[in-house]
Amino acid sequence: MREEDLSEVRNLPLFRNMRAANFQTLMQGAYSQRFPGRLELIQQGQRADFLHVVVEGSVELYADWQGASTTMAVVRPVGTFILAACIRDLPYLMSARTLEPARVLLVPASDLRATFREDPEFAVSIVGELAGAFRSMARHAKNLKLRNSRERIIGYLLEQSEMSGGADQFVLQVEKRLVASYLGMTAENFSRALRTLEGEGIHMKGQTVTIIDRAALMRACPPDILIDGPDPEPMSGGVSLPGPELPGSRQERRSAAGQGGVGQQFRDPNETRPGRT
Amino acid sequence: MREEDLSEVRNLPLFRNMRAANFQTLMQGAYSQRFPGRLELIQQGQRADFLHVVVEGSVELYADWQGASTTMAVVRPVGTFILAACIRDLPYLMSARTLEPARVLLVPASDLRATFREDPEFAVSIVGELAGAFRSMARHAKNLKLRNSRERIIGYLLEQSEMSGGADQFVLQVEKRLVASYLGMTAENFSRALRTLEGEGIHMKGQTVTIIDRAALMRACPPDILIDGPDPEPMSGGVSLPGPELPGSRQERRSAAGQGGVGQQFRDPNETRPGRT
DNA sequence: CGCATTCCTTGACAAAGATCAAACTGAATG
DNA sequence: CATTCAGTTTGATCTTTGTCAAGGAATGCG
Numbered sequence: 252m253r254e255e256d257l258s259e260v261r262n263l264p265l266f267r268n269m270r271a272a273n274f275q276t277l278m279q280g281a282y283s284q285r286f287p288g289r290l291e292l293i294q295q296g297q298r299a300d301f302l303h304v305v306v307e308g309s310v311e312l313y314a315d316w317q318g319a320s321t322t323m324a325v326v327r328p329v330g331t332f333i334l335a336a337c338i339r340d341l342p343y344l345m346s347a348r349t350l351e352p353a354r355v356l357l358v359p360a361s362d363l364r365a366t367f368r369e370d371p372e373f374a375v376s377i378v379g380e381l382a383g384a385f386r387s388m389a390r391h392a393k394n395l396k397l398r399n400s401r402e403r404i405i406g407y408l409l410e411q412s413e414m415s416g417g418a419d420q421f422v423l424q425v426e427k428r429l430v431a432s433y434l435g436m437t438a439e440n441f442s443r444a445l446r447t448l449e450g451e452g453i454h455m456k457g458q459t460v461t462i463i464d465r466a467a468l469m470r471a472c473p474p475d476i477l478i479d480g481p482d483p484e485p486m487s488g489g490v491s492l493p494g495p496e497l498p499g500s501r502q503e504r505r506s507a508a509g510q511g512g513v514g515q516q517f518r519d520p521n522e523t524r525p526g527r528t
Numbered sequence: 529m530r531e532e533d534l535s536e537v538r539n540l541p542l543f544r545n546m547r548a549a550n551f552q553t554l555m556q557g558a559y560s561q562r563f564p565g566r567l568e569l570i571q572q573g574q575r576a577d578f579l580h581v582v583v584e585g586s587v588e589l590y591a592d593w594q595g596a597s598t599t600m601a602v603v604r605p606v607g608t609f610i611l612a613a614c615i616r617d618l619p620y621l622m623s624a625r626t627l628e629p630a631r632v633l634l635v636p637a638s639d640l641r642a643t644f645r646e647d648p649e650f651a652v653s654i655v656g657e658l659a660g661a662f663r664s665m666a667r668h669a670k671n672l673k674l675r676n677s678r679e680r681i682i683g684y685l686l687e688q689s690e691m692s693g694g695a696d697q698f699v700l701q702v703e704k705r706l707v708a709s710y711l712g713m714t715a716e717n718f719s720r721a722l723r724t725l726e727g728e729g730i731h732m733k734g735q736t737v738t739i740i741d742r743a744a745l746m747r748a749c750p751p752d753i754l755i756d757g758p759d760p761e762p763m764s765g766g767v768s769l770p771g772p773e774l775p776g777s778r779q780e781r782r783s784a785a786g787q788g789g790v791g792q793q794f795r796d797p798n799e800t801r802p803g804r805t
Numbered sequence: 806c807g808c809a810t811t812c813c814t815t816g817a818c819a820a821a822g823a824t825c826a827a828a829c830t831g832a833a834t835g
Numbered sequence: 836c837a838t839t840c841a842g843t844t845t846g847a848t849c850t851t852t853g854t855c856a857a858g859g860a861a862t863g864c865g
Contacts, residue, residue, distance in 0.1 A: 295754050314670045316752055321673040323666070335659040335666075344666045344754050367655065371644075374651045378644065381658040382612040388665040389600070389612075389621045393591045395672050396598040396712050400822070428842070435673050440822060442844055457831090475593055477572050477621050677852070704813070714853060719814055734861090 252283040252356070256306050259329050260356060263304070265380050269373035273366050281358040292347040292355065299336035299343055301357040304329065308353025311429065312345045322432040323391075325350065325425055325492050334381060337363055350425070383482055393478050400436045401444050405472035407434060408453065410479045411495040412462055419465070421495035423458040433492050460495075533560065533583050536606045537633060540581070542657050546650035550643050558635040569624040569632065576613035576620055578634040581606065585630025586770070588706065589622045599709040600668075602627065602702055604770045611657060614640055627702070660759055670755050677713045678721050682749035684711060685730065687756045688772040689739055696742070698772040700735040710769050737772075 257278065260266055266274055283306065286292065292303070295314055303310075305326045312324040312332060323345050326332050336343045337360035367374050394403055407430065415421040423430065431441035445455055451471070452464035462468065534555060537543055543551055560583065563569065569580070572591055580587075582603045589601040589609060600622050603609050613620045614637035644651050671680055684707065692698040700707065708718035722732055728748070729741035739745065751757075 314674065314754070316670070316674040316755060317750060319674050321670070323669065335662040338655055338659040339663070339759060341663070341759055342754065344663055344670065368648045368652065371648070371651070374648070374655070375645065378615055378651070378655050378658060381655060381662060382615040385612040385658060385662040385665060386616070386618070386621055388662060388669060392600065392665060392669045392672065393593070393598070393621065395669065397591065397593040397596050426842070437823060438843070439824080439845085443822095446844085473594060477591070477619065478593060482616060482618055703811095715813075716815085716854080717852060720852095723814085
């Protein structure tokens, strides 16, 4: 594995604080591998033998049942996935495929578990990572259950804007169909909903989103750090879509777990009207 | 705290394997508290100061946004909740309220984190618990995204049957409205859907469910261990509804964590019983 | 016991979302 | 530069699900 990649991995929240010797041991058992685009890396139901770390490219996590399929997350450098399955030594609940050519670091799950007992700092990192992944998934479920499709779209776009440092214009990082699937709707519905958002605060041209009337959008879907936020200390773990890039910076890539959201406020927890569900 | 309760707690997957001395220390900082029914224990957005262990009664985890509200889980003895928030020292993503009078053990999050570094076995338990909670939440999201309401209901009932040891008749453990909310639909829709399932494999009388035609149900919603199953080694963490009881055993209560279906027994005779409160 | 809640059910209706088919777009390719 | 192909958009239509309103059943309490 290349030095540079090693140091990137070493800087992951997951590996950052462990003892150098243990990191070295872990990495000796690991290996880095290149994959072409659109290749299935793992299938749901398989056993978890390796923790996966995306070093380059991007990987989609998805799930299917009875012919239906849904995107659960996209992981970009440097993010990890299927940590939970490795820890528990159980079958994956999701499948993974590359969206584009990618390089992935594979860390044997057995080494992972062994090192966990050896190195308290590593254990702390692992548990923090997992807790973050849990919270991300909880947010995902809340989003699906508490908002309708229109609101989820607005929430997503505002979140993307937030991740672009609050910019009013940014570029979607993934295909719309994939965003639609992630947000739990059909591509057609997503398209139509975007259409109706034109003139209500959003302008779209290709993959470029422009926020015209932020206030109106926030009225239509008040952001909530208990749904939209990333947690303050970003975790990888691949439970969200990647952040956007600003228009005209095509090759600049950040971690999907990346930037923390600012400027979002709590809602008053006391106002509870009859629920939607 | 009562001896008996302590030993129950000691037998939780989370505390079972830790060193006796550490368990004792943890429990010394902890305290047990009684709450009346329908009382809000924690509100989403609050800071996580204590890990909660339900010793008696039952607790609902729910979330709301803009007046809408949805049930995320119900925790019964002996199950834990909000572990992830404690680990990360971040605000809860969910609120919790008692459904009935309950007794809850409160373990200071700081003690939890300290003990984590001290005791590798405890660390292993924590991470296992969290990994399980993550997977449960992932299942929940998959269920919502890949199945329609009718299928989710069938899946739920088949799962409940499974938890009753495959019995064809069992009693719902929680109000239907709550099940409906958990499954991501309105109570009205739930009621109607159940109605149409009469004569298609299900018979309902009050809270008692009878499975008439299991094969038909499994055709309508093929069970999938990557959605419905509990993981082999059951975790608590409160990310599912509790298991049913067989008709005519009203007072027999099992752990919500015991989603793992059958045969989870407590009572491990080699026991330490730490002190006070 | 009867009243008051709370939960559950039902009906009529409206809205949201899915499906199917077809056309359009834009980038990659020969 | 035409072709191709995946992705996107659009329209028409249908299904699913939510909403509102009201009645019924069960339960707890005075």
